[in-house]
Every structure is written in structure tokens, then in C-alpha cells.
Amino acid sequence: MGPQHRTMKEGPDISRIGAMLGDPARANILTALMSGKALTAGELAYEAGITPATASGHLRKLEESGLILPRKQGRHRYFTLAGDEVAHALETLMGLAAERGHLRSRIGPRDPDLRAARVCYDHMAGTAGVRIFDSLLGRGLLELGGTGVSLTGPGRAWATAFGIDLAPLESARRPLCRTCLDWSERRTHLAGSLGAAILANLQARRWAQRLQNSRVISFSDDGRAGFETHFPLAN
Amino acid sequence: MGPQHRTMKEGPDISRIGAMLGDPARANILTALMSGKALTAGELAYEAGITPATASGHLRKLEESGLILPRKQGRHRYFTLAGDEVAHALETLMGLAAERGHLRSRIGPRDPDLRAARVCYDHMAGTAGVRIFDSLLGRGLLELGGTGVSLTGPGRAWATAFGIDLAPLESARRPLCRTCLDWSERRTHLAGSLGAAILANLQARRWAQRLQNSRVISFSDDGRAGFETHFPLAN
DNA sequence: CGGATGTTTCGGCCGGGGCCGAAGCATCCG
């Protein structure tokens, strides 16, 4: 009979959704879907570190809660987050969790390549990710406000010159700039649509590419040189 | 050892906070604290429908998770939400829960004042918040685009006449207009820098003020009249 | 000081739910 024996309470019931997020396996599934990509049940099982059987049960619950949407295709079932509101709520919670120091697993990656540069969701992390952030901040292209980080006037000019069209990014709902705590460096790097755009730009220039089946980002020789030039440290 | 047997993942761990929200008793406690008031352990036990012994354990966990803050006073312990970020995250989740049909039984906060007008982040929420949105939309001052909401030409004129200088808002990175799902009304209200500016303007006119230690926004008599006049419903 | 009130700790009960392997469907492909 639980604690609801008293008269009705009011308001939305957070606990249903909270319970969904409260299981580590389900949280991993949702985090994996934050990339925006549609992933199959099997891929999500692997991401969450559980067997397909267990994942299937979790996916059913998440679907029933309205947090994810299935899309059947052949013998695969692809899942995506159920909408922008879900993604937004997850981001908000992630911000809160990060702020409270609730981070997933502790020890940094042993692989030096992974420490140097890797994909974090869809932006650059690792030494290179922190370097981008430090460079932009040190040159006054980014500024830290009370609530977060934002692009300055000179920063807007820089982005355009670098080849990033800000207009579509700013009309989208996703925040342009967002801080993300780098887990190997334990410092801040840049996320948000600008962070994603920078990584995409580096890949388009063929300065860097993501290795197959890995989060490692590998720089070409030219790419490394260009990167150093375009993201210098102030002073 | 749970499902984290695989190597490191990155990013914040939602599941810790999710687990906190996932218990109905704890969700009730947090919901009660959404009023912004400080409540004692006993009051929270009663609100959540559990014994003081059980509540004590929950409160300790919530405190350890950084979601609530204790304030000892005499033989009472008062608790409040740990900050605006927590309140904001809860509000976001409540909107999502309401949208998904996860209701407890009635809608929104018990406190009628809180339902009428309250602060959501930095803009107006509640009946008054929805009224602002409906009024501007109905009079063609706002328009709904594919991605979100934006100010129309007449809307810009209205804002200026109302005493809001749009120039600094538009040069800032933060979106001018943004929709936000209202937790008590379950409808859209206006967020973004314009939403914040409108609330600030109402306060500057002394039409409304935020009550101490509460999220409630209280209107003066003059203020209520002026509000009705300036935010009429179309037709 | 002693009794009233508020809060926490302790011990023990109990149920929900996460986990897996094996078997059962569904789908694709040669």
C-alpha cells in the first residue's frame, strides 16, 4: 500500500520518471541516446553493460514511461529519446549531477590516445577539448556568465571566420555553449552546439577523424599544426 | 558489482539523483519544498505520508545528494531545496511528468498563491505566466515558428512601448524567446531573456514582487489592474 | 530537575525489482 495512504497529493508525479532514471543501466541507456542517434536494442545493451535480455525489459519500461520511442526496422529495433523535452530534462539533470559531483566512474582512461582527444557525446574532450576551451576563454572569445558560458562579440566573429555558421545553431533549441566537465582532465571543456560544430569543422577540414569503433579522435600532422595555430593559449 | 563492469564512461551520473527522485516518499518531500518554504522534518514526514523515522532516513539521503539543505533551529531541523538549480530541475521534470500523464491526482501546487504566480528560474510562471504568453500570442505579438517562439514586428513595438529595451537582449547570446512548460497549468509560458525582462519590468513598476523565501510572486492591487490591462486576452 | 516535544538510530521484516540463461519468436539471407 505504500506511503500514498493519505489523501491525494497534487501535482505531477516525479517519482515515476525519477525511478526510470534511478537505475544505472537505464541511465546509461538514456545517456547513450543523448547523442541524438537512434541505437538498436543490442547496442544499448552493450552501452549499459547488461545482457540483451535485461536491456529488453528496461527498454520496455522506458518506452512505457514515454521517455524513448521505438522504430522498428527489419529485425532491429531502433530507439531514440522521445523528444526535445526529454533531452532537455536530461541535460538539466546532468548539469545538476555534475555540479553535485556525481560523476560516472572515476579513473581516467589509461589509453593515452583517449586522454589526448576523444569524442564526448558529439564534441571534443580530453586534452584537446580542454585546450579549445582554454584558448577561446583566454582570448576573450568566450566568457563565463553567472549561469554558464557564452560567446562574446569577438567570439562570434571568430566563429564565422573559422567557418561556422551560427545562424542555424542559434535558431535551434539546443544551447550554443555549454560547459562539460572533462573526466580525464578534471577541467571544463566546451559542449553545446558550438562544441559540436567545432568538432564537425575539424573533421570536415580533415584535421581530425574519429577512429572506427572508438571514441579516440586522431589528428593528422597538418591537422595538429592547424589546431595549434587556431587554438593558441593566451600569453 | 552492478552493470558498471565495463571501462569508464563519461559525463555526469544521472542515476544517483534519479534514484533520489524515484522514491515516492522522497518525491513528495521535494515537491513540498518546491514552495520555497523551509519545512521541518516532522512536517515533511506528514507531507510524504510516512513516519518521522522513515522521513529522517530520506532526509539524510537527500542531504547527502546535495538536493536539500538543513538549517538547525532549536529542536527543529528546517529543510529547503539546495538552490535554484535544484528547483529548476524539479520544475523541468514536473513539466515532463505532467506531459507524460504521470499525475498524482490534482494538478500543481496546493498553495493557491503559488498556482497564481510564481518565479520559474527568472521568469513568471503559474496562471499569470500563462496569461502573459496567451495574451502576446493572441494579439499577434508573438508567433510560433517551427523551432520555437519569436517576437513579431508589432511585438517588438509593444515591447519597446512597455519599457523593454530589446537591443541588449538581442546582442546577448541567450535566446530572446523560449517556451517553458508550466508545471501547474500544464501549458506553455514564456521564458528566455524576454520572459525575464517582463518579470523584471513588473517588479520595477512595483506591480509585483517576489515574497521572501518563497517563489510566490505577489501582485499589488494597482499591479493586478495594470497587469490585466496590459496583458488582455484576444477577442 | 523532570516531563513534553522533535528527531535520529537500531533491528528486523518484507516486497519489488534487477539480473541472468534458456528457450521462443521474428526477420533476413543464402
Next chain:
DNA sequence: CGGATGCTTCGGCCCCGGCCGAAACATCCG
């Protein structure tokens, strides 16, 4: 058609954690 691959269902194990009452602490008050 039959074998591979992806996903779900079923059955059973097991542990986490919520719940309470009783008793211990803490604080106020007369």
C-alpha cells in the same frame, strides 16, 4: 527451405532498500 542474427519472454535467484516501532538523543520549558 534452413541456418544465422536480433530481440523478447519466462522462470528463478537474490539483494537492495523502504517501512515501521521502540528506544535513544536532543532541546525546550515550567
